[in-house]
Amino acid sequence: MTTPAWLLEREAGLCPCGCIGKRRKGSFVEKTLNGSAGLLRQVMFSDDLAHRPGLLQRIDPRAKVIGFLALLVAVSFVHSPWMLLACYLATLVLAGISGLPVVFFIKRVWLFIPIFTGIVVLPATLSLVTPGEVVLTLWHWNGHAQGFTAQGLRAAALLILRVAGSVSLVVLLTLTTPWARLLAGLRGLGVPKMFILVIGMAYRYLFHLLTSVMDMYEARKARTIGKQAHDRTARRFVAATAGALIGKSHYLAEEVHQAMTARGFRGDSKVLKSFRFGTVEVAWFAGVAVAAALALGGDSLLVR
Amino acid sequence: MSADPLLVCENLSFSYLDKFPALDDVSLEVRSGERLALLGANGCGKSTLLKVLDGLVFPGTGRYFAFGQEITEDALEDEQMNEAFRGRVGFVFQNSDAQVFSPNVAEEIAFGPLQLGLSREETTQRVTDVLAMLGISGLADRTPFQLSGGQKKKVAIASVLAMNPEVLLFDEPTAALDPRTQMWLIELMAQLAEAGKTIVHATHDLDALDRIADRCLVFGEDHRIAGVGTPSQILASRDLLLEVNLVHEHTPLPSPRARSLPHGHLEGL
Numbered sequence: 001m002t003t004p005a006w007l008l009e010r011e012a013g014l015c016p017c018g019c020i021g022k023r024r025k026g027s028f029v030e031k032t033l034n035g036s037a038g039l040l041r042q043v044m045f046s047d048d049l050a051h052r053p054g055l056l057q058r059i060d061p062r063a064k065v066i067g068f069l070a071l072l073v074a075v076s077f078v079h080s081p082w083m084l085l086a087c088y089l090a091t092l093v094l095a096g097i098s099g100l101p102v103v104f105f106i107k108r109v110w111l112f113i114p115i116f117t118g119i120v121v122l123p124a125t126l127s128l129v130t131p132g133e134v135v136l137t138l139w140h141w142n143g144h145a146q147g148f149t150a151q152g153l154r155a156a157a158l159l160i161l162r163v164a165g166s167v168s169l170v171v172l173l174t175l176t177t178p179w180a181r182l183l184a185g186l187r188g189l190g191v192p193k194m195f196i197l198v199i200g201m202a203y204r205y206l207f208h209l210l211t212s213v214m215d216m217y218e219a220r221k222a223r224t225i226g227k228q229a230h231d232r233t234a235r236r237f238v239a240a241t242a243g244a245l246i247g248k249s250h251y252l253a254e255e256v257h258q259a260m261t262a263r264g265f266r267g268d269s270k271v272l273k274s275f276r277f278g279t280v281e282v283a284w285f286a287g288v289a290v291a292a293a294l295a296l297g298g299d300s301l302l303v304r
Numbered sequence: 305m306s307a308d309p310l311l312v313c314e315n316l317s318f319s320y321l322d323k324f325p326a327l328d329d330v331s332l333e334v335r336s337g338e339r340l341a342l343l344g345a346n347g348c349g350k351s352t353l354l355k356v357l358d359g360l361v362f363p364g365t366g367r368y369f370a371f372g373q374e375i376t377e378d379a380l381e382d383e384q385m386n387e388a389f390r391g392r393v394g395f396v397f398q399n400s401d402a403q404v405f406s407p408n409v410a411e412e413i414a415f416g417p418l419q420l421g422l423s424r425e426e427t428t429q430r431v432t433d434v435l436a437m438l439g440i441s442g443l444a445d446r447t448p449f450q451l452s453g454g455q456k457k458k459v460a461i462a463s464v465l466a467m468n469p470e471v472l473l474f475d476e477p478t479a480a481l482d483p484r485t486q487m488w489l490i491e492l493m494a495q496l497a498e499a500g501k502t503i504v505h506a507t508h509d510l511d512a513l514d515r516i517a518d519r520c521l522v523f524g525e526d527h528r529i530a531g532v533g534t535p536s537q538i539l540a541s542r543d544l545l546l547e548v549n550l551v552h553e554h555t556p557l558p559s560p561r562a563r564s565l566p567h568g569h570l571e572g573l
Contacts, residue, residue: 179447180407200407207449208401250359255402258360262420263467264390266383272414272427 028133038215043207047071049175055100056176061185063281067288068173074292075165081109081154084161087295098176105175125152179203184271193271205252212248216241285297309333310471311357316366318352326352327363328527334504339497341513342506344523345549350506351398355433358395370471391420394469398476400456401448409459410444411433411434411453416467421456427466434462438492451501454485461492472496474505478512490516508550510539511558524548538559 050057056064078084095105123129124140125148132151139146177185180200187196220237311334318327327350335339335359342350355361356368358374368375370389380386394416406412410431418426433469435441438458443451451459457477464472474493478486480532490512497503497516505516513520514535522544524530531544539558545551 011544043449047450051445178445180411180445183407201405204405204407204448206563211449252399252402255397255399256405258355259395259397259403259405260415262358262360262390262393262395263416263463264387265415266386266419270415270418272411272418272424 027211039210046175047178049100050178050181051253052099054100056098056172058276058280059284060281061177061181062188064173064177065182065185065189067284068169070288070292071169072166074295075162075169076161078165078188078299079158080299081157081161083302084158084297085301086298087165088161088168091165091172091290094172095168095175098172102173105168105171108163108171108175112168113164115158116151117156117160120155121159125156127152130155187271192233193268196271201256203248205256208252209245209249213241213245216244225265243248308336310371311504312369313353314367314369315357316353316356316363316368318349318356318361318363325349325527329411330366330527330529332521332529334502336470336502337497337500339493339503339516339518340505341517341520341535342504342523343508343510343520343548343550344506344515345525347523348523348548349474349527350523354475354504354506357471357472358393358534359389362464378479385453387420390416390471391467393460393473394467394471395473396457396460396475396477398462398479400453400460403460403463404448404451404456408444409440409446409448409462412448412459413463413466420467430466430468434466437465438462443563454481455494457481457485457489465496469501471502471504474503474507476506476508478507478509486512509573510551513539513558515532522548 059067075084078087092102092105096102118151127146127149129133130152132149134145134147135150135153136147137145137149174182181291183196183200187193311332313330314333316327316330320326320394328349330349330353332340342353344350352361356363356512357370359368359370359380362368362375362377371392373379373385373389375389382390402413406512412436413431414427417430418424422430431444432441435444438461440455440458440462443455443459448456448459451564461477477489477493481489486509488549493503493505493516495572507513507516509516517535520531520533520538521536522531522538530548531538531541533541542551544558546553551557
């Protein structure tokens, strides 16, 4: 084996005059991948939370799914913003009792609401969409003040609070139930086991493939000098990564199937965990019934 | 070790997509209680042979018998035959990520026994026992992406051991493991062999060969068997190992003194 001469020479390093190059912000791809890595860390953290000793963590996942479903329905029938606010505060109390860091819980819930709900309800707050008493004038049209109306703001607050309450309930369920137990709980409620198996595996391998994508991107980044182009080269890289990932996924899927076959899988999956309803679950159902009754009863008094 | 052959391959040939040969006229016997090492360079067909032995792929030509029964795709369609065969042969894949597919470790280990029809109580007991045996009881509720490479390998082994198979197939078990986990695995394989398990494994690890194998089968790059012998005989055949591209001409082969050192006493090396 002969080593080429260029391989024996040292490449120029930093400029000897000590000048510093231009700094550039990370690309969209880099930000997305960093976000993905963050998501991975968050999921691991969430799984630790689900194993903490707390009120909601002790309840059978089937009971939890049914209970939270009932609470979601109750929240969707509440029409008073004050009652919705009370429901939201109650979820914060539940989060605290279950050992969840309340600030993390609030951030988790409010991360999506301004993006998904705020943008949707924003036009409804304007007098153009919801006519009524203008509380903040933005412009005049034909001598009439136009802007945010009290009716529009009330409707927006109602929707945002309802979404916040509902999302909080779902986040409470997912943060206090390990993924495996949640799937087993759904299985216990009669969701077809093949469906559960497919979801479970999709979730498991999503993270595996995410790691592969991050590895590929980091391998490219390690060999990229200077500015990363956002042109045809970048698009080619994304296309090549997607292609390589499809190939990898296909190979992995084949191996996973072989690994399942090797252990006796013949299309009918069985799970280990079996659940039993006990005193805790009875107390939980009673609590859910009382909470739903209070929310609906209080709401009817407030909106009267 | 008894002389009964448990697994018998007669003139096996296998090609991927009918284009890329992986096995060419391979015949072998695996006897009960034997530890057989499959040696060969990358891509010589070791992993394919293990998959044939586990009834996951089927040879294009030739025949394969396990426990006196011919193993074919058709034969494994039979529910009883499938259950009996899968229960007696366990396969630890090289890629633990492919093998650890369940949402958590306990469910992963329980998968095989439950598929074989064991009750939940018995399966739970087996899961507890195997976790304790491999020293990974603390991982029971972990999800696969929270495990390191070594931990995933342990879980993969536990998931196969829980089925209590008679024959264990390992595909490059020590690959990509740190030295400590490698040594742990070698000792586990020795322990399993002492317990009467038949072990067939594909490996490149020549240093531990005489501790994990009674007999070696060397594959050539032409996908044929190039040599058979005891670990000492194979390690003494430098020409054979060079011919099959398993070692480089400058690779020092393990000395008999180093190989004869007992477990955990490597200071003298």
